[in-house]
Amino acid sequence: MFRVSRRNFLIGTTLAIIAAIMWGFSGVTVSMLFKLNSAMTPLWVSQVRMIAAGLIMLGLAAIRREHPFRVWRDGKSAIQLVGYAVFGLIPVQYCYFKTVEYGNAPIATILQFLGPFVITLYLFSFKRQLPTRAETIGLLLAFFGTLLIVTHGHFNQLAIPPLVLFWGLLSAVGVATHSMMPQKLLPKFGVLSVTGWGMLIGGNVLNLFNPFWTRPVTLTFRDVRLLLVTVLVGTVLAFILFSTSLTFILPTTASLLDAFEPLSATLFAVLLVHTHLGQMDLIGGAVIIVAVIVVTMNFKALFQRMRKQHINQIDH
Template sequence: MHSSPPLPQVSWLSPRTLGLTLALVSALAFGGSGTAAKPLIEAGLSPLHVVWLRVTGAAVVLLPLAYKHRDAVRRRPRLMVGFGLLAVAGVQACYFASISRIPVGVALLIEYLGPLLLLGYLKFVQRKPVSRAATIGAGVAVTGLACVVEVWHGLAFDALGVLFGLGAACCQVGYFLLADAGRQGDRPVDPMAISAYGLLIGALALTVFTRPWTADWSVLGGDVVMNGRVLPATLAAGWMVLIATVLAYLTGVVSVQFLSPAVAAVVANLEAVVATVAAWFLLGERLGGWQLVGGALVLIGAFTAQTSRPAEPGPEPADAADLAAPVGLAQLAESVALAEPVALPEPVALREPTDPPAERSAAGGHRG
């Protein structure tokens, strides 16, 4: 078995500390995406087109990195396709389908059940030991998220909306499992390659789903308003692309190489807290008592999860890339690799979200 490609090392940081630092940077970067996206949405772009701009812009920025690691596609094609379809395009498609039918707060909470689903998959499907600290931390973090989004204000049951939300959660699970799978097996690939090709493939898939040629892109040539301050639209777009996507994905995927997927997933729950706090400071949106309580619970959950110690590795599968994604998701990636295209659903059946939080969170504040 070949060893994984060498990862950057910092002499005065342990690998675990470096992984936690990168995971926190990723959460901070992802969490600020909604704050940058909202002024663009208010200026006239639809949330779907803002997401397309975010992912496609990041894919273009990372094209040199993709070219540098072009051999990764030949060595692990299913891993690259799976990450692009699940961790990038799948999260976005399912999330927007969900918020078109159920309140945004409920959709976000369902999506962030991902860490709990991940723990269940690791324990019951891959038969790997899961620490009590990680399980408790995930439960506390999800409880905190329910407070952050004040889920009780928008309780409504729509079976299809809930299913789409669960689909987003499963795709989030795929993000962490596939990021971890890159270092395993006899054909390891650089995590930078996973990010670059994942965004590139995700951008191609989202192009079919969002139909960007219907958008009024002249908005980017003007100004936008952020909490009473006038800013160039390109500044908001640049932050969303470079910080909330390029930096967020690169640091997030690399962090999984130093941490277990379970710990990295729980730390990622901080994104929702960052999104709420950023909206408070930069957009002037009210932060209530429940948000403060929920944020504290998420922090406690993330701290509890990161105190867990890595489990002893079990027998390694013949090809971790084939076993990394949850049941059903791995088959999706494999079918694409075998030239059996998987078409993303056209959003013809979606209706625009009507609850106030949708505008704040639709294009950001969540992974992908």
């Protein structure tokens, strides 16, 4: 049960906002890596980031006595964990970095922000769950915002490279699968253990295609610093802060605050790498953020119903 108080709300919202800003900042640091070192590729960065972050998270899980190896004793859970790593974490990491490579961090983050609408479309297509009025409005707004970004108002031509749109939409699908697939694993085995193993498995699956240690990459001190920021700040610390925020505020509130991610990515990209965003990019991004807020706010009633059902199950 949540202890509703002004202090808890302030702590939770602060942690969630800082985590979102860190995610946005890490997208810009990856963009800087691609520009400063031509040997850096989305595949290489994804492999290093996922393996390093996975090992750190599993270490923290062991320190917190979450018993990280417990998940492998359950065959069904182990299969779900591998599926989460391959179809959830790899797309949300690798496809996002490919979007950054072909475009820039703000556009990549905005397109990835379409993930909630992929979930809505999935529920409608495969679960026959009709979208609510708020979700329908959000879908229309998101479609319009995306259209502005990819066409800049000239609806007969693309204003961004097709590869940016392709990888960006795949990263949005990754957000959806990343959100849905571990729902049964997280409460049973702990967020650090599940995400840590997912990261470690995903990074090693990517190694099957082209191991990162077989490619000569010369790292300068600057490159190492940017990688550390990406792994420690943009992955491990951001994840821990966001997960901690959920002990003080509802997931619906935390999801709303995730809007700070594209905002911070845009701000840092303009300040640090002098990325130029057109007027239509800014308007389209704002429309998508509003669309996500509209949809996320509608989840509050659903969450409350789920919590009541959980309490009733415990009582019975």
